[in-house]
Amino acid sequence: MISIVVPTYNEKDNVRSVAEIIKQTLCGHDYELIFVDDSTDETPLILEQLSEADEAVRYLHRDRERGLATAVARGFEISRGDVVTVMDADLQHPPAMIVTMYETLKQADADFVIPSRFVCGGDDGGLNIYRKMVSFVARYVGKLLLPVSLRKISDPTGGFFMFRREVIHEIELKPVGWKILIEVLVRGTPTKVVEVPYRFQPRNAGQSKMSTKEQINYVRHLLKLLKDSPSDRRLYLFCLIGFSGVIVNMILYSILVRVGFGVPLSGCISAAFAMASNFALNDRVTWADVKGKRLIERAIKYVLTSVAGIGISTGTLTLLYYDAHVHYLDSNLIGISVATVWNFIVNNIWTWRR
Ligand code: GDD
Ligand code: MN
Numbered sequence: 001m002i003s004i005v006v007p008t009y010n011e012k013d014n015v016r017s018v019a020e021i022i023k024q025t026l027c028g029h030d031y032e033l034i035f036v037d038d039s040t041d042e043t044p045l046i047l048e049q050l051s052e053a054d055e056a057v058r059y060l061h062r063d064r065e066r067g068l069a070t071a072v073a074r075g076f077e078i079s080r081g082d083v084v085t086v087m088d089a090d091l092q093h094p095p096a097m098i099v100t101m102y103e104t105l106k107q108a109d110a111d112f113v114i115p116s117r118f119v120c121g122g123d124d125g126g127l128n129i130y131r132k133m134v135s136f137v138a139r140y141v142g143k144l145l146l147p148v149s150l151r152k153i154s155d156p157t158g159g160f161f162m163f164r165r166e167v168i169h170e171i172e173l174k175p176v177g178w179k180i181l182i183e184v185l186v187r188g189t190p191t192k193v194v195e196v197p198y199r200f201q202p203r204n205a206g207q208s209k210m211s212t213k214e215q216i217n218y219v220r221h222l223l224k225l226l227k228d229s230p231s232d233r234r235l236y237l238f239c240l241i242g243f244s245g246v247i248v249n250m251i252l253y254s255i256l257v258r259v260g261f262g263v264p265l266s267g268c269i270s271a272a273f274a275m276a277s278n279f280a281l282n283d284r285v286t287w288a289d290v291k292g293k294r295l296i297e298r299a300i301k302y303v304l305t306s307v308a309g310i311g312i313s314t315g316t317l318t319l320l321y322y323d324a325h326v327h328y329l330d331s332n333l334i335g336i337s338v339a340t341v342w343n344f345i346v347n348n349i350w351t352w353r354r
Pocket of ligand 1 (some may be wrong): 006008010011036037039066068071087088157
């Protein structure tokens, strides 16, 4: 059976059409249509009528809770199918794709199918230029969190996908905000993911509920995933070691200055020493499990990455200070943060490449 989980928030002018079109499209298939509703309008009344009229339709109304992703996760819990699909209620995701996804799942012997707006034949038709940019950044940042084998997924932040129930077997989902797909990809156990092109449609009725708040929630969600995933305790270790480097640097620097090496030379020696100690610690601790390449190669890559990192922090700081008139200390702090993220990512995927 295919379970189709549809989150709804004030979609009174859409839910009837969705139920009707799905009924036509999936005629002959064994399916259930589950609405998980947080609405404050008359949507739940209509869902009640729909579920009475058609036994394939079920719904759950949440009074006190809100949130797209938690609604969908709740839908997974009450669903019964061996195959699960998620789609929006506004017909931006063409229901006919459900059949295509299902066929692909079987033919490709896959356990995950994602309709993509960004492969050949796909189209992101519904987005304005601002949403296009936000979506671009969200996709690329999101991809970095995926295991390397899943990084080629072109549309990891959409709200339309299908998977076999095994993928979330005994997995506890703890999403924040909207991006349930990334949650399932990261916490679940997909083994073969296939993408098929689709054209994102204009909204049937009503308005998008996307907001800046949800974009901030996405960052919170990513940080939570980072914190929870064992392989990415690395980021913490990396920051911790980076911090230890600052202390090493300061101690050595003050000794050298007192001994009489002069400020510039002392600064240079202690920075080089801190870099070497950071490298050694990261090599033994943060990426202890990822060896394989020669030590000298890792060291060279580490130094190159760090040098580029200095360029990035200096560049960011200069831009912020001169163009955006940010306070000089804040500018430096933001520059350092950006460079830390850069250093971490490049070291993770290049220096200590698995
Ligand atoms: N239960 C529940 N609770 N549902 C919600 C909530 C909520 O708090 N907020 C939104 N929804 C439902 C909407 O009713 C709709 O069915 C679906 O989630 C998507 O909301 P839209 O407001 O239509 O979002 P969008 O079109 O701007 O963005 C969608 O498409 C993008 C591209 O695929 C979302 O699916 C995005 O996640 C996706 O990136
Ligand atoms: Mn929509």
